[in-house]
Amino acid sequence: MEQKCSAVIIGVGPEQGLGASLASFFAGKGLHVFIAGRSEDKLHKIADKIRQTGGTVSTVLADATVERDVAHLFKMAQLDGYRVDIAAYNVDSNIPSPLLETDAEIFTTLWRQNCLGAFFFGKEAVKAMKGWHKGTLFFTGATASLRAKPPFTAFAAAKAGLRALAQGMAREFGPQGIHVVHTIIDGVIDGERARNQFPDYVKAKGMDGLLQLDAIVETYWAIHQQHPSAWTHELDLRPFKEPF
Amino acid sequence: MEQKCSAVIIGVGPEQGLGASLASFFAGKGLHVFIAGRSEDKLHKIADKIRQTGGTVSTVLADATVERDVAHLFKMAQLDGYRVDIAAYNVDSNIPSPLLETDAEIFTTLWRQNCLGAFFFGKEAVKAMKGWHKGTLFFTGATASLRAKPPFTAFAAAKAGLRALAQGMAREFGPQGIHVVHTIIDGVIDGERARNQFPDYVKAKGMDGLLQLDAIVETYWAIHQQHPSAWTHELDLRPFKEPF
Amino acid sequence: MEQKCSAVIIGVGPEQGLGASLASFFAGKGLHVFIAGRSEDKLHKIADKIRQTGGTVSTVLADATVERDVAHLFKMAQLDGYRVDIAAYNVDSNIPSPLLETDAEIFTTLWRQNCLGAFFFGKEAVKAMKGWHKGTLFFTGATASLRAKPPFTAFAAAKAGLRALAQGMAREFGPQGIHVVHTIIDGVIDGERARNQFPDYVKAKGMDGLLQLDAIVETYWAIHQQHPSAWTHELDLRPFKEPF
Amino acid sequence: MEQKCSAVIIGVGPEQGLGASLASFFAGKGLHVFIAGRSEDKLHKIADKIRQTGGTVSTVLADATVERDVAHLFKMAQLDGYRVDIAAYNVDSNIPSPLLETDAEIFTTLWRQNCLGAFFFGKEAVKAMKGWHKGTLFFTGATASLRAKPPFTAFAAAKAGLRALAQGMAREFGPQGIHVVHTIIDGVIDGERARNQFPDYVKAKGMDGLLQLDAIVETYWAIHQQHPSAWTHELDLRPFKEPF
Numbered sequence: 001m002e003q004k005c006s007a008v009i010i011g012v013g014p015e016q017g018l019g020a021s022l023a024s025f026f027a028g029k030g031l032h033v034f035i036a037g038r039s040e041d042k043l044h045k046i047a048d049k050i051r052q053t054g055g056t057v058s059t060v061l062a063d064a065t066v067e068r069d070v071a072h073l074f075k076m077a078q079l080d081g082y083r084v085d086i087a088a089y090n091v092d093s094n095i096p097s098p099l100l101e102t103d104a105e106i107f108t109t110l111w112r113q114n115c116l117g118a119f120f121f122g123k124e125a126v127k128a129m130k131g132w133h134k135g136t137l138f139f140t141g142a143t144a145s146l147r148a149k150p151p152f153t154a155f156a157a158a159k160a161g162l163r164a165l166a167q168g169m170a171r172e173f174g175p176q177g178i179h180v181v182h183t184i185i186d187g188v189i190d191g192e193r194a195r196n197q198f199p200d201y202v203k204a205k206g207m208d209g210l211l212q213l214d215a216i217v218e219t220y221w222a223i224h225q226q227h228p229s230a231w232t233h234e235l236d237l238r239p240f241k242e243p244f
Numbered sequence: 245m246e247q248k249c250s251a252v253i254i255g256v257g258p259e260q261g262l263g264a265s266l267a268s269f270f271a272g273k274g275l276h277v278f279i280a281g282r283s284e285d286k287l288h289k290i291a292d293k294i295r296q297t298g299g300t301v302s303t304v305l306a307d308a309t310v311e312r313d314v315a316h317l318f319k320m321a322q323l324d325g326y327r328v329d330i331a332a333y334n335v336d337s338n339i340p341s342p343l344l345e346t347d348a349e350i351f352t353t354l355w356r357q358n359c360l361g362a363f364f365f366g367k368e369a370v371k372a373m374k375g376w377h378k379g380t381l382f383f384t385g386a387t388a389s390l391r392a393k394p395p396f397t398a399f400a401a402a403k404a405g406l407r408a409l410a411q412g413m414a415r416e417f418g419p420q421g422i423h424v425v426h427t428i429i430d431g432v433i434d435g436e437r438a439r440n441q442f443p444d445y446v447k448a449k450g451m452d453g454l455l456q457l458d459a460i461v462e463t464y465w466a467i468h469q470q471h472p473s474a475w476t477h478e479l480d481l482r483p484f485k486e487p488f
Numbered sequence: 489m490e491q492k493c494s495a496v497i498i499g500v501g502p503e504q505g506l507g508a509s510l511a512s513f514f515a516g517k518g519l520h521v522f523i524a525g526r527s528e529d530k531l532h533k534i535a536d537k538i539r540q541t542g543g544t545v546s547t548v549l550a551d552a553t554v555e556r557d558v559a560h561l562f563k564m565a566q567l568d569g570y571r572v573d574i575a576a577y578n579v580d581s582n583i584p585s586p587l588l589e590t591d592a593e594i595f596t597t598l599w600r601q602n603c604l605g606a607f608f609f610g611k612e613a614v615k616a617m618k619g620w621h622k623g624t625l626f627f628t629g630a631t632a633s634l635r636a637k638p639p640f641t642a643f644a645a646a647k648a649g650l651r652a653l654a655q656g657m658a659r660e661f662g663p664q665g666i667h668v669v670h671t672i673i674d675g676v677i678d679g680e681r682a683r684n685q686f687p688d689y690v691k692a693k694g695m696d697g698l699l700q701l702d703a704i705v706e707t708y709w710a711i712h713q714q715h716p717s718a719w720t721h722e723l724d725l726r727p728f729k730e731p732f
Numbered sequence: 733m734e735q736k737c738s739a740v741i742i743g744v745g746p747e748q749g750l751g752a753s754l755a756s757f758f759a760g761k762g763l764h765v766f767i768a769g770r771s772e773d774k775l776h777k778i779a780d781k782i783r784q785t786g787g788t789v790s791t792v793l794a795d796a797t798v799e800r801d802v803a804h805l806f807k808m809a810q811l812d813g814y815r816v817d818i819a820a821y822n823v824d825s826n827i828p829s830p831l832l833e834t835d836a837e838i839f840t841t842l843w844r845q846n847c848l849g850a851f852f853f854g855k856e857a858v859k860a861m862k863g864w865h866k867g868t869l870f871f872t873g874a875t876a877s878l879r880a881k882p883p884f885t886a887f888a889a890a891k892a893g894l895r896a897l898a899q900g901m902a903r904e905f906g907p908q909g910i911h912v913v914h915t916i917i918d919g920v921i922d923g924e925r926a927r928n929q930f931p932d933y934v935k936a937k938g939m940d941g942l943l944q945l946d947a948i949v950e951t952y953w954a955i956h957q958q959h960p961s962a963w964t965h966e967l968d969l970r971p972f973k974e975p976f
Contacts, residue, residue, distance in 0.1 A: 067348055099367060099416055104311055107363050111355065115401060119351050123343060144408075153412025157359060160408035161401040164388075168397025172343055175973040190961070208961060215959035222954035227947035228972040229922070229940060235967035240960040241907040419729040434717070452717060459715035466710035471703035472728040473678070473696060479723035484716040485663040555836055587855060587904055592799055595851050599843065603889060607839050611831060632896075641900025645847060648896035649889040652876075656885025660831055 005031045006082035008073060008128075010064050010121055011090035012037040012046060014192035018140065019090040020046045021213040022220060027055025029221070032082055036062040036073050064091045064117030074124040086224055087125035088138040089118045096151040107154045114158035115165065122169055126178060133177030136224040139166040141184045143244075170233045179231050181223055186238040187211050209239050249275045250326035252317060252372075254308050254365055255334030256281040256290060258436035262384065263334040264290045265457040266464060271299025273465070276326055280306040280317050308335045308361030318368040330468055331369035332382040333362045340395040351398045358402035359409065366413055370422060377421030380468040383410040387430045387488075414477045423475050425467055430482040431455050453483050493519045494570035496561060496616075498552050498609055499578030500525040500534060502680035506628065507578040508534045509701040510708060515543025517709070520570055524550040524561050552579045552605030562612040574712055575613035576626040577606045584639040595642045602646035603653065610657055614666055621665035624712040627654040631674045631732075658721045667719050669711055674726040675699050697727050737763045738814035740805060740860075742796050742853055743822030744769040744778060746924035750872065751822040752778045753945040754952060759787025761953070764814055768794040768805050796823045796849030806856040818956055819857035820870040821850045828883040839886045846890035847897065854901055858910060865909030868956040871898040873916045875976075902965045911963050913955055918970040919943050941971050 007026040012019030012035040023033045027050045035057060037043050043059040050057045060076055062069035077084055093113040095106055118139055129135030145163045148156030163182055170180035188194045190210035194202050202210060216237055223232055238244060251270040256263030256279040267277045271294045279301060281287050287303035294301045304320055306313035321328055337357040339350055362383055373379030389407045392400030407426055414424035432438050434454035438446050446454060460481055467476055482488060495514040500507035500523040511521045515538045523545060525531050531547040538545045548564055550557035565572055581601040583594055606627055617623030633651045636644030651670055658668035676682045678698035682690050690698060704725055711720055726732060739758040744751030744767040755765045759782045767789060769775050775791040782789045792808055794801035809816055825845040827838055850871055861867030877895040880888035895914055902912035920926045922942035926934050934942060948969055955964055970976060 148412030168392035656880030
């Protein structure tokens, strides 16, 4: 891979999380990675780990729901002369809530984090990529992207919006050489968040029943490698024994 | 029909519009109608017309995207001792915009009007209906509810969110006797808005090619009349010669 | 309604079944009904009942999967000078079967009854209707039309085929004035078949949990009555408390 | 890769076709390939080419729509002690036909080739794979798998059936370790068939506008390589500038 290629990933938090795993993997493939998130501490831990394995990385403190943060993130990447080959929107927040207990703040927050931030990110990514007529832009969806079930109605409304955003962008920017991808993670990722938030579920599923981080990342890479004559816009990712 | 039944409709604007048509029709069926919108003038014109034909109506100035306005609207209905039999969210705003020309304000406004307001409205409607274990709650969708195409990506993101909201609410409140309906208007309604905003399109389609207001309203009523053992949650409405 | 209007319904069997209910209802609305099925005995019982309530009816022995039977059915209708206003394909056969226990015969039979017969029927209906540039053609689908779950994979493959047939026909013949409708019956109909085949399920659901025949029929009629400027192609019908 | 791994591919015809390309690629990865089709001549040409590049291959004359042919194919593979790691159903036949010009034979033939044969093949593949609790089973779909448009209604009815079959099988056999995949080829493959059947279309699209065989094959391989904790069941493949 030539010099100066880079990947920009937002929503990087826990070390055992999808953002960190994507960053480590892409760094391992020789891309400089820009990792962005809201916790400087977490970003530094991940950056250290990437550097220890020979990768190069920049950390950018950024809140995906703040437009100027997102613009700044991509400015940083381009300032240093990097081409953005991959941009991954990995912010995903979920708050289970029966509808009558869902207030305007929950409904809005979920939309801001799962959808509005993706709009900011997608727009800046396209601006960075379109001069090169190439690049892959990932949006990470969930089961709820396709089906709204209580108590996840507010989450589903946000994720459905994200899916439409990704689809509209694919139709608009695919012909300009930008590969827009929407992944549907249909199951629980075996990471820090699940282990902290619902340890019993994790235990009940067993290791086989959770999506392994490495496994997801391999597929993102394979999709990035696709030849423009046969691009995938949408695909599901699901543990083999997950009911669907 | 017994006394004191009512319908609450928000998004009532032009006389030749879906909100006004629903209101007139429901009033004709003997329901007291609460019509809400942002223009007092327009509401009064419609109310006058309804009264002239023997209906009863209350007008409520309300912005669907302002939660207290929506709460006030349903409070008004209940204060007077009305049961809310039908609630129709009829706000629909669309701004065509290529993605790179779409700013945060457009993206947010479309979501607020097509999705957030529907959340406020749906929640209040359910609160008003659930004591009776009955009522029909309509959300009006569009072609873009199912497919995102530029330059309607922001609109589609909002409408897809609305669809998920409606679906999650149907699953949550159907078993409690509340009939949640999502209609997909796949085409252009023959009303004031279309005639003003894109007269050439209207002319090109011909009268047959636009959805007639009366025709839509008849179907809303038929869906409201459905027996609980065979409810429709989602249906499309499309001119016979509309390509799809 | 003018003279000489008619409805053609195939898949008429038990008295407490959708075919019989559609026939009785349409006859009650003044249409002459042609009812077709494989049991002369059952057809006569239903015909007698229709006549007793003042309707007019013809019985035609026909197997929907035999092309000449279907052609003959429509020939009969037209011979007598009737215009075919409604044609309903109501054949629905389901055999639960894990895939490895499903043989070629089961797989083929389900397809012949749910899909091939619908093709024969749809084609003849269009031929009968197209001179008038009007008519409504109903195809009855099921939950499995949208989702394939074992042990209903073979059934789902057939019903998905039916759905595609209906959709393609709607696109082809809608602009010619023929209203093609696909209904998704998402639940169990409260009829003879369910009571005989799975009495425990029927008991467990309670009357509210099953689709009432009259309720379904009302919606079919409402859809038939739709103005061409606002036609529904697809809609679901589901008991209010059915999980989905 | 260990000894005795194999891939079974049916629907192998032209040298510049998806079946042949999958076979060559899998052979290049060290799998013994069983290639099946209706033309002995074509099979031999492809086999020769595979052997010239160091691969090992067996040819089996088989019509996918004949159950005993399909059973024989898998018997051959297992007789020689091969484990079936990959099975790919690659039969795809399309006949554009307005509905009123579509006869029973066209409708049935398309279903037999696109759906019934897939049922035979899928069933035998599962039988061969289930003892090992692993294996990847590919079904190749098309744009029409999701949307039925004239003059492709009969084709769509068959492809929708195939999609349901694949989905039901994924739900039934995924938990047993068998990875069932449905690919949606949304565009035209740059192969012999397109060049012969619609040369003008091929020319108009330009090389970029057609799916390259190698590109498709890379993705099939990547999907086969997926870890069971993050399997894809369905994905689209589309030239970057294909409208959708």
